[in-house]
Amino acid sequence: MSIIEKKRGRPKGSDNQLDAKIIIDSAKLMMQQKGKIPSIRSLANALNVDGMAIYYYFSNKNALLEAITTSLIDEVYQPKLDENWKLALHKLCSSYLNLLNDHPGLLETLLNMESNNPAEIFIERFNRIIAPIGLDDNSTKYALDLLVDYLHGYALALNCSASKGSLDIDMISGPLQIFCLALEGARKVKL
Numbered sequence: 257m258s259i260i261e262k263k264r265g266r267p268k269g270s271d272n273q274l275d276a277k278i279i280i281d282s283a284k285l286m287m288q289q290k291g292k293i294p295s296i297r298s299l300a301n302a303l304n305v306d307g308m309a310i311y312y313y314f315s316n317k318n319a320l321l322e323a324i325t326t327s328l329i330d331e332v333y334q335p336k337l338d339e340n341w342k343l344a345l346h347k348l349c350s351s352y353l354n355l356l357n358d359h360p361g362l363l364e365t366l367l368n369m370e371s372n373n374p375a376e377i378f379i380e381r382f383n384r385i386i387a388p389i390g391l392d393d394n395s396t397k398y399a400l401d402l403l404v405d406y407l408h409g410y411a412l413a414l415n416c417s418a419s420k421g422s423l424d425i426d427m428i429s430g431p432l433q434i435f436c437l438a439l440e441g442a443r444k445v446k447l
Contacts (some may be wrong), residue, residue, distance in 0.1 A: 341386060342432075344385045
């Protein structure tokens with residue numbers, strides 16, 4: 257019987273193969289494969305390090321969760337300058353739903369987080385996309401709240417769908433068209 261010796265604590269010297277990016281990338285891969293955020297122990301086992309080595313890079317599990325979710329949300333569609341806002345909004349929403357669909361457990365993690373940093377990425381991109389419409393602040397907030405609630409409900413329905421083929425991300429096109437029409441109408445009405 258052979259025993260694989262784990263490196264204890266923070267890796268030393270030039271052999272240091274561990275860093276925050278490697279930890280985050282490994283956690284994202286495990287999340288995609290297992291459908292949930294990995295525990296510190298399972299992440300450490302996958303990286304062949306002691307669990308305390310992860311705490312060298314992240315002060316606690318919440319800091320690690322924030323880094324993982326921020327890294328994932330940063331992969332969501334980045335709108336381009338002078339792009340048609342309706343097309344950009346569709347790409348943003350589809351990208352976000354694909355991310356939530358590809359990483360089961362991410363939505364629940366986002367909804368239970370104390371930090372708003374991952375959400376701020378989506379909010380900033382949404383605001384940039386709809387800026388040409390010229391909505392007032394209240395209308396923009398209400399539109400964002402409505403859209404995010406819709407997307408989260410849709411993501412839950414995708415994850416709960418017994419037959420993955422009965423519901424797909426492309427089916428948001430019609431509802432998004434209605435949402436865009438409502439946004440165009442909202443600029444004429446002050447809420």
